[in-house]
Amino acid sequence: MTRHLLSIDDLDAADIAEIFDTAAEMHDVQRRAVKKLPALRGRTVINLFFEDSTRTRSSFEIAGKWLSADVINLSAKGSSASKGESLRDTVLTVTAMGVDGLVVRHGASGAAHQISQWVDVPVVNAGDGMHEHPTQALLDAYTLTRRLGSLEGKHVAIVGDLTHSRVFRSNIKCLLALGASVTAVAPPTLMPAGAGEWAKSAGFATSYELDPVLPDADAVMMLRVQRERMSGGYFPTAREYTVGYGLTRDRLGLLGADTPILHPGPMNRGLEISADAADSVDRSVVLDQVSAGVAVRMSVLYHLLAGEETR
Amino acid sequence: MTDPTGTAPGTVLIKGASLLGEATADVLVAEGRIQEVGTTPGATSAADRTIDADGLVLLPGLVDLHTHLREPGREDAETVLTGSRAAAVGGFTAVLAMANTSPVTDTAEAAERVLDLGRAAGLVDVQPVGAVTKALAGAELAELGLMARSRARVRVFSDDGRCVHDARVMRRALEYVKTFGGVISQHSQDPALAGPTACCHEGELSGRLGLPGWPGVAEEVIVARDVMLARHTGSRVHVAHVSTAGSVEMIRWAKAQGIDVTAEVTPHHLLLTTDLLASENGGYDPTYKVNPPLRPVEDVEALRAALADGTIDAVATDHAPHARHDKEHAFVDAAFGMLGLETALPLVATVMVGSGLMDWAGVARVMSADPARIAGLSEHGRPLAVGEPANLTLVDPAATVTIDREDSVSLSRNNPWHGRALTGAVRATLLRGRPTVLEGALQ
Numbered sequence A: 001m002t003r004h005l006l007s008i009d010d011l012d013a014a015d016i017a018e019i020f021d022t023a024a025e026m027h028d029v030q031r032r033a034v035k036k037l038p039a040l041r042g043r044t045v046i047n048l049f050f051e052d053s054t055r056t057r058s059s060f061e062i063a064g065k066w067l068s069a070d071v072i073n074l075s076a077k078g079s080s081a082s083k084g085e086s087l088r089d090t091v092l093t094v095t096a097m098g099v100d101g102l103v104v105r106h107g108a109s110g111a112a113h114q115i116s117q118w119v120d121v122p123v124v125n126a127g128d129g130m131h132e133h134p135t136q137a138l139l140d141a142y143t144l145t146r147r148l149g150s151l152e153g154k155h156v157a158i159v160g161d162l163t164h165s166r167v168f169r170s171n172i173k174c175l176l177a178l179g180a181s182v183t184a185v186a187p188p189t190l191m192p193a194g195a196g197e198w199a200k201s202a203g204f205a206t207s208y209e210l211d212p213v214l215p216d217a218d219a220v221m222m223l224r225v226q227r228e229r230m231s232g233g234y235f236p237t238a239r240e241y242t243v244g245y246g247l248t249r250d251r252l253g254l255l256g257a258d259t260p261i262l263h264p265g266p267m268n269r270g271l272e273i274s275a276d277a278a279d280s281v282d283r284s285v286v287l288d289q290v291s292a293g294v295a296v297r298m299s300v301l302y303h304l305l306a307g308e309e310t311r
Numbered sequence B: 001m002t003d004p005t006g007t008a009p010g011t012v013l014i015k016g017a018s019l020l021g022e023a024t025a026d027v028l029v030a031e032g033r034i035q036e037v038g039t040t041p042g043a044t045s046a047a048d049r050t051i052d053a054d055g056l057v058l059l060p061g062l063v064d065l066h067t068h069l070r071e072p073g074r075e076d077a078e079t080v081l082t083g084s085r086a087a088a089v090g091g092f093t094a095v096l097a098m099a100n101t102s103p104v105t106d107t108a109e110a111a112e113r114v115l116d117l118g119r120a121a122g123l124v125d126v127q128p129v130g131a132v133t134k135a136l137a138g139a140e141l142a143e144l145g146l147m148a149r150s151r152a153r154v155r156v157f158s159d160d161g162r163c164v165h166d167a168r169v170m171r172r173a174l175e176y177v178k179t180f181g182g183v184i185s186q187h188s189q190d191p192a193l194a195g196p197t198a199c200c201h202e203g204e205l206s207g208r209l210g211l212p213g214w215p216g217v218a219e220e221v222i223v224a225r226d227v228m229l230a231r232h233t234g235s236r237v238h239v240a241h242v243s244t245a246g247s248v249e250m251i252r253w254a255k256a257q258g259i260d261v262t263a264e265v266t267p268h269h270l271l272l273t274t275d276l277l278a279s280e281n282g283g284y285d286p287t288y289k290v291n292p293p294l295r296p297v298e299d300v301e302a303l304r305a306a307l308a309d310g311t312i313d314a315v316a317t318d319h320a321p322h323a324r325h326d327k328e329h330a331f332v333d334a335a336f337g338m339l340g341l342e343t344a345l346p347l348v349a350t351v352m353v354g355s356g357l358m359d360w361a362g363v364a365r366v367m368s369a370d371p372a373r374i375a376g377l378s379e380h381g382r383p384l385a386v387g388e389p390a391n392l393t394l395v396d397p398a399a400t401v402t403i404d405r406e407d408s409v410s411l412s413r414n415n416p417w418h419g420r421a422l423t424g425a426v427r428a429t430l431l432r433g434r435p436t437v438l439e440g441a442l443q
C-alpha cells in the first residue's frame, strides 16, 4: 500500500481489493449499536478543506471518529493567497500542530500532490480541482462490486460533464484497473482536451450520444452538471442538455430492470437525472454510495495511518 | 558605479579569441571601441589588461528583447540592479525591460526612471519597453509619443503579460508608432479562447491532469490577425515568445508576403516540453508554469527549425523572476514565469550549436544583431570590427556547467534548469570596453 492516497494511480488491483476487504469489515461495524473501533486511538487527523464540501468532509469525519481518531476540521477557504501566505506556509503551519494524517480538499488540480511533497505525514486527496477524487471512485467501485460481483468484463457508462469532473478522472482509472469496460458520454464541449488520444491509450470508449450506450450498460454513472457551466457556452440550454444527456424517464426503458444507477451527489433533479431515475428502488444506489463512502474511507484511513508506529 | 553611457578608461587586449567561432585574432579595446583586430595588434604590450581568450569564442554583446526586472513594485523578486547583474553574468550588454511593473511603464517619466535605474546599476544598458495601453488595460493608448521623445527614447511597446486583444486598439497602436519607427511587441494570446484560469498547454495531458489549458490556436489566431493588421497599416509587429508550430507557419507566410513582422523564441520553448507537468515527472511543479505554456515536442522541433532558418529572428529570455512564496501555491494559483538571463547562452549553445542546427555566427545573429536591430539599439549587435562599440561577450564553448539555482545572482530562484548539465559558459562580458564580468564573475 502506498504512503499517500493522491490518485487511483497510487493503487494496483491488489491494493484496491485489500481496501475493499477491509471496507466490508468496516461496513459491518456500521450496523452495530456501538460503532467505535480502537484502531486510530491517539491519532489526530486534520480535514484540511480549502473548498467547501459538507458531504465529503462529514464522511471523512465520521470515518475517522469511528476509528477513534481525533478529527479536526479546518476550513482554509479564502486564506493563504489573499493574506500573502503561500499554500506551503499554510500547510506547514497546520502540520506543525502535531498531526498524523491530512485529508485535503482543494479547488486546484494537483494541490494534494504538491502538499504531499511538503509534509511528512500521509495525505489523502479528498478532491483536487478537476483532477481526482480517489475515495469517491473507490466507494463507487465498492458499491458496484457489492451489487454486481466482480467488475471484470462489466460495462459502465459515465455520463455528463467529463471535462470538469474529478469523479470521472478517478473512476475511469479505478474501473479500468478492476477489469471493467467504460464508455464516457458527453457532448463534445464537455469532453476533456485530447479525450480521443487519452481514450485510445487508456483503453476506454467515448460517445457523443447516450441512447446507443445504455442498452449494453451494466451500470450507469451520472455526473453532476455544475450550474455555472451553463453560462459558459458548453451547451445551449438546460432543456437541450436533458434531452441529449439526461437520464430521463424514457431512457430508463433502455436499461435493465436492476441496472444500478450511480450519482456522486448532490443531484440536479430534472437536469442530468430525472426523479424517476433517482428514486428507482431497484436501480438507484445513490444512498448505498453514501454509506459505502464511510466504510471505504475508514478502510483508507486505517491502511494509511494504523501501523504508523512501527514505521 | 560607472555611468554606462561613458566609456571605460584604459585598454583591454583580448588575446587569441575565435571571432564568431571562426578565425582566431587578438582584439584591442580602448575608449569604449574596438581599436584593432588582428594577429598582433600594435598596442599589445601597452594594454592595461589582457584577457587570455585561448579556446574562447568572441561574440558581440548579447541583447535581450524581453526581460522582466520587477522594479518598481516587486523589488523582493528582482530589482534593476540585481537583474542587471544576472544579465551581465549571462553575457548581455543590453536588455529591454518589460512594462508590466507596478506602476506600469506607461509614461515618459516612468520610462526615464527605469532608464536611470539601469544607468545607476551600470552593468548593462537597460532600455525600457513602454506599455501599449494605459495600465495595460487594453482600452486606451498609453502616451506612446511622449515615451518615444523622452530621454529613454522608447521604441518597443508591449502590454506583455497580456495580449492587446481588441483589434481596433491594436490597429491604432500599429498606426501610431509609425511616427517614430516604433514596434508593437505582442503577447499573442486570445483571452477568450484561453480562459481566465488557463495555466498550461491544452492537450491530452491537460485533459488527464484536469488542468485548464491554452490551446495553441489561442496564440495562432492573434498572430494571424496581427500580421494582417501590420500589412494593412504598413507598420511593424513583433511576435513575442512564439510557442507553436502553427504560429511559425503564419510568420513564415507573412514574411514571404513582405509583411514587416519579426519574432522571438525563448530558450525554454526551445528545450522544455509540456510533459514536465505529468505526475510521473514530479508533477504540477510551478517552476514549469510559464506563459505561454510549454508545448509538445512537435512544437519545440518546429521552433528550433524556424530559429535556424531565420523565420524566427531572435532568442529572448522572458526572464521572469518570482519570490518563492509566489510560486509555492497550487499549480493553478502559482505565478507564471522562470528565470532566463543567466542560462540563455548555454541553452542556445546546447540546443542549437551542439546539435549542429546553427553556428556561432548564427548565435550572434539571433542573440545580438537581430534583437538590437528590432529594438533600434544602434550601439549593440554590431560586427566585430575596428571602430565598433566594444560591447562584447566571451564564451567557452567546451565548458560543461551543471546549473545550481543557488548560484544565481538574481534575487529569485525559480530556475527550471536546476540540476541540468549545459554546454557553453559565459566567461567575460564587456560593456563599452569595461569588463562587467571576468572569468565568469561580476566585476
Ligand SMILES: [Zn+2]
Residues within 6 Å of the ligand: B160, B161, B162, B187, B240, B241, B291, B292
Ligand atoms: Zn509575455
